[in-house]
Amino acid sequence: MFVTAVDNGPMAESLMESGQVTHKPEDAFTFQPAKNLDWMVCDIVDKPARVTDLMIRWLVNGWCRETVFNLKLPMKQRYTEVRSCLAMIETALEEAGFKYRMAAKHLYHDREEITCHIRIL
Ligand SMILES: C[S@@+](CC[C@H](N)C(=O)[O-])C[C@H]1O[C@@H](n2cnc3c(N)ncnc32)[C@H](O)[C@@H]1O
Numbered sequence: 779m780f781v782t783a784v785d786n787g788p789m790a791e792s793l794m795e796s797g798q799v800t801h802k803p804e805d806a807f808t809f810q811p812a813k814n815l816d817w818m819v820c821d822i823v824d825k826p827a828r829v830t831d832l833m834i835r836w837l838v839n840g841w842c843r844e845t846v847f848n849l850k851l852p853m854k855q856r857y858t859e860v861r862s863c864l865a866m867i868e869t870a871l872e873e874a875g876f877k878y879r880m881a882a883k884h885l886y887h888d889r890e891e892i893t894c895h896i897r898i899l
């Protein structure tokens with residue numbers, strides 16, 4: 779697998795030595811891929827609403843067809859916030875005419891985030 783890592787922080791040297799990773803030291807919230815991709819994986823620590831907007835932009839523009847991303851849980855109103863983010867994604871995909879599968883789980887090993895998977899059908 780060949781990966782483009784959009785990260786404004788440094789990459790581990792051992793990872794770069796694999797030759798399979800291209801590092802783009804840019805802001806993921808403004809980055810646009812040069813061509814449409816299969817997968818986009820996002821693990822940015824930021825407000826869930828901001829990550830939600832990012833995911834909607836990628837999916838609605840067809841920049842990826844499948845994604846795994848984390849919604850980092852806020853301090854308060856956690857359930858309400860996540861429900862609202864997922865509803866925004868559902869509305870955006872439906873308005874854009876996409877058929878999709880979406881799943882969201884509170885995984886055992888990280889209690890501070892909700893892990894989401896979306897596949898465009
Ligand atoms: C939680 S860590 C990801 C860890 C990674 N999943 C791993 O297993 O090594 C979040 C990463 O997002 C990067 N990051 C945070 N805000 C960013 C932004 N606006 N644009 C690009 N990268 C960002 C950080 O530099 C950091 O490497």
